[in-house]
Amino acid sequence: MSKAHVAVIEDDLVFQSMLNEYLSQHGYDVRCAGAGKQGLELCEQQCPDVVLCDLNLPDINGLEVIEKLLKVCAHLPIIVISASEKMSDIREAVRLGAWDYLVKPLQSLDVLDSAIGHCLERHELETSYLHDIWELDAHIDVIYQDDMIAGKLTEELLPRSPLRVGTYSFSCVTDSADITPAWVDYRSLGNGKVLVVMAAAQNATEQSLVPLLVLKTLVDPVIRQYLSGMDNTLVLPGSLLEHLNIELCHSQVRTAFDILAGVLDTETGQWQWAQAGDKLEPSPSAKPDLALGIWKHANYRTHQLASLHRLHCRSYGKELIVSAEPQIA
DSSP: OOSOEEEEEOSOHHHHHHHHHHHHHTTOEEEEESSHHHHHHHHHHHOOSEEEEOSOOSSSOHHHHHHHHHHHSTTOOEEEEESOOOHHHHHHHHHHTOOEEEESSOSOTHHHHHHHHHHHHHHHHHHHHHHHHHTIIIIIHHHHHOHHHHHHHHHTTSOSSOEEETTEEEEEEEOTTOOOOOEEEEEEEETTEEEEEEEEETTOSGGGHHHHHHHHHHHHHHHHHHHTTSOOGGGOHHHHHHHHHHHHHHSSOOOOEEEEEEEEETTTOOEEEEEESSSOOOBSOOOOBOOBTSOTTOOOOOEEESOOSEEEEEETTEEEEEEEOOOOO
16 A cells, blocks of 8 residues: 655656655655646646655746645645755745755665655644644544553653763653643754753643644754754754744644754853743743744744753753763863
8 A cells, every 4th residue: 555645846867767666665656747847737636645846947946836836735745855955945945835855866765765754744743733623522532531642642752761971961850740741852963962952832731742743743854954964954043943933834733832942062061042932941041032833934043151061941840951960080
C-alpha cells in the first residue's frame, strides 16, 4: 500500500528519475513534471499529499509555482529541493509557505524520506487539531480520557533523561499533579553546543497537546539542516523564533505560544537565547517579544550572556534546569 502521493516538479531528468525510483521503492505513489506549468496542472489533477519542487525551472520560477499552489490549497505540504544555496531564495520559499527545503546535491536520499515523513506527521497533527476543534465533545473527550494515549503524547514533549555536557547538567522536573502540557527539550548539537527549548500554549489546557506536538515538528527540519551543515538558523535564537512564527502563521494551528529557545556553548559558558510571550519567566530573563503564532511579521531578538551558571524556567508543573558545576583547578 502506498504511503502517500508525492508530486515531483523537477526539470533535471536524471535527478527526477532518481527521486522517482527511490520514492517508489519506499512505497510512495509518485508523479513527475519537468516544468512549472506542467507541475501546476499535475497537482490540480492529482491532489498530492506532498509536493517536491525545484526553484530553478525552465518556464516559471519555482517560487511562483509555490505561490500559485498555496493559493489553491493553502496547507499543501511543499518541500523545496534546489541547488541554490542563497538564503534569500530559501527564506522566501519559507515565507511563501514551503514546509521544508533540501539543498542539492543531497548527501543521502534517506534525508528525503525523513523530510516527507516530517511533513506528513505535521499535516496529520494539524488535521487532528482541526478535528479536535470541530468535534470537541465527541472526539477530544475520548482521546484525553484515555490515560494511555494522553500519557504517550505527553511523554513525546519531555526529554527522556537528564543530559550532561562538560561541566553542565540539563534536567527536567515534572509535577505529576499538573497534567497541563508543556514542551521541554535539550539536545547536544556537537562541538559543545546544546539546544535548549521550553514552550507552552497560551490557552494552556489538556487539549493543547496536539498544538505543542505541531510546534515540535516545526523544529525537527531546522535541526536536520543545522546538523547537515546547510543552515545556522538553529543557533541564532532570534532567527529561529522568526522562522517558527512564520511557519505557525501558515499552519492550521490557531494557537499562540510562549517559548524560550537558546543555545549554550558549554565550552565557553556563552548563552544566547530568545523569548516570546510573557507567561514563561526564566532566570536569567530579558524583555520578551510577541508570542509565536499571532503576527507573521513579528521580529525576535537574540539576547546574550557571556557566562551562564544557572538557568531555571517553569511552566505548568514543568521545570527546566541548567546548571554548571564549578571546575576543579
